[in-house]
Amino acid sequence: MKIKRIPLIFCVVIAASVAAAIYVRADKVQYQGSSLGSLRSPNHVGQTTEVRVAAANSVSTRGPSSIRYKTAFAESNNYWAYAHEILPAAKAGDPDAQFYLSRLLEKCDQDNKMFFQHKGQKLTLDEGLQFAVQRHLSMASAQSVFEKCHEFQENDPAELGSAAAWLAKATDAGQPLAQATTASKILMQELMQRFSQASGAPNPNASDVIESNTDPRELLRLAVESKDPEVFFSIGDVQTLLDPTNTDASTNRLAWWLVACERGLDCSANADWVKNTCASDPQCASVDSPRDFVRTLAQDSWPDVEQRAREISAKLDAGKWDELGI
């Protein structure tokens, strides 16, 4: 009997180990980022990354938690309330909550400065709207900023923590959008340092130095496996920063954007990033299909952009991450 019990116990132990390994593996698949112990300070370059995703379900390899936060962020009309709603989860270590808390803190800070502050003074709604009109900025955008962010001006947001600290935590936890956002910030910061080095003038964002040994390419490489269209958009956006001497960077940028648009990113005239980009260009209001805006930007290079986008898509579908040129 003893001889038979030992293999039985052994099998139970093996089965438990396998189950634990599968559990751990599943957890890692959701956020494949390595532990990147780095703390980053705020970057006034101001990548608020308010890119709404119309078809959140297109995110193929991410968990429902991520989609839930993404949708809630896109639909929220009061970031102050939403911030307090997700704060406990962020404190408990939820990387999605940490990332979206970081995103809304940075967005409200930048938006309030743009629309409801002037020469360091806070503006009322009426004053802000008048100031927007003076600068040919959208009244609707100003109204929206007030609705979502005015409580950050009226209250002390310190209890919510800093955008940079939450972003660092989310990046360390392998949240793909956090990884992509951090990579963009590092690349922009490196560029600003090079400008300072070239001109001899001090870098006005020197206090925002991001102290990290993390290679932004590695962050993007990890993030792309999420197949999140926002990550594709970020990769497109930093093409000229990744390789400033590449004369083909413009085609690559638009190709990645086209892939992002085709895979669910909101690229309509109503998308916040399109509104930001268009500012006072009335022609932007005419785009209504996901491809239209990219086609408008591509002009004569549209066939090349489409071809490059097909190549990128094929590699993404095949999981050939190392062949994506990141």
Place this chain on the structure above:
Amino acid sequence: MKVTGYMYTSPYVQYFVVQSVTPIDGTGNSISGESESAQELFYNTFDQSLFGANRSIPTAVNEPDSYAASFINSNDEEVVPGIGYALILMGINQGSIPTGTVITVTFSDGTTAQYVKASPTATYQWTWNGTAHNKKGQLIDRAGGLIQNPNTAGLGSGVVTAPGFNPGGVDWNWVLNNLNECYVTVTADVSGESIDLGGFTIPC
């Protein structure tokens, strides 16, 4: 590039004899020890600083007065939307400009500043990169204060020739050694009439 050498002058010829050439950054530090790719990146940035997005068509934007009349003591909530508006007037959608591109913004008082394109997702689509000049071309900070030349390693030297200066018919020249600054006066002789175009001080 830091070029050292001396001026060879004789009654018949005059030329500069190069003794060394060293690539340096804006503060005078050598970058010759950097890797080839790092140097290429630096030169690319430097090129952009000088010429903007494209050497053939340098992107220069005139900031509308209604947004900001001077860079000095300006705020980016005024300057940045003004850049977008000016680009629209030029027929350029700022969305077509890649992130990281540099443009030179000229203000109506003659001050200029360089701005870098930020991400389309950013509220502030343009970010000042720290470089600005007053109307005299001197490097300034946001408050208009002069930024001293950071590259002061070595003092200026050279030879100034004054052909025909001496009524005796022999060219006359003088040598400058180890000077911090040179004051340059510009005079144009047009049809025998001399016109004073003013003067300025530069690091030698």
